[in-house]
Amino acid sequence: MTAIEFSLLLPVYAGDKAAYFTKAFTSTVTEQTRRPSDVVIVQDGPIGTELAAAVAAAADTSPVPVNHVRLPANVGLARALETGLRHCAHDVVARMDADDISLPTRFEHQLGMIENGFDLVGTGMLEFDEAGRVLGKRIPPTDPDDIATSARFHDPFNHPTVVYRRSVVAKAGGYRELPMMEDYWLFARMIQAGALVANLPDPLVMYRVDAGAYGRRGGWRLFRSELALQRSLLEDGFVTRRQFARNVLVRGGYRFVPVTLRRVAYRRFIVRNYANEPD
DSSP states (O other): OOOOOEEEEEEEOTTSOHHHHHHHHHHHTTTOSSOOSEEEEEEESOOOHHHHHHHHHHHHHOSSOEEEEEESSOOOHHHHHHHHHHHOSSSEEEEOOTTOEEOTTHHHHHHHHHHTTOSEEEEEEEEEOTTSOEEEEEOOOOSHHHHHHHTTTSOOSOGGGOEEEHHHHHHTTOOOOOTTTHHHHHHHHHHHTTOOEEEEEEEEEEEEOOTTHHHHTOSHHHHHHHHHHHHHHHHTTSSOHHHHHHHIIIIIHHTTSOHHHHHHHIIIIIIHHHHTSOO
């Protein structure tokens, strides 16, 4: 079987830290046992001098070609990723965030699944804090039927871990603007369109959780996104009216839980239940 070439899509914006970006890039390119054939760095608006220097250094020293795409203004993740996808040299594209860390065998395992015919392959994650302490493990559902079932209630993929076929993403309508839920919306549409999906249980990405992570998961803005998402899933026939009501009540209500309680709920129910095992 001929090995598939693939692109790495890595967005960066002013809120990212130079040191984190450098580690994310190195772990996902230089240190991989199976490297991407090219990297597309999408700069979503102006960035500071330190981060700009880190991006330039990564591009200059990269063992594979780097296409640095600069957007003049910050347009948000969905539009930045759509722009990046258009610049990727290959149909198979791997996602990565600018503050996470990929383990060395990530792509070796994921590309094997893609070469076996899958259209979207995610992995488990280890969540860690800024002190480097591992907080928990997120192991997603691995069976395609279980993925489709769980997708009616929560995102069955860890977005920073996925590798997918760009053509299948486009067929499903691509990324659409929906703050912090553009990935869930896309993956639901891909599943509904018949994409072959899978998850590897191994935590092949380390996901950084900063002090503001739990605050960003709540509030009116997130509730409006949640409501818009659930309405779209209902209109598309992806969820039933009963599932819609449950999701608005449970997922929507979670957005208004105080941050301290939201953190406890997330650690106890979301990460633990997602992994089906203790932290």
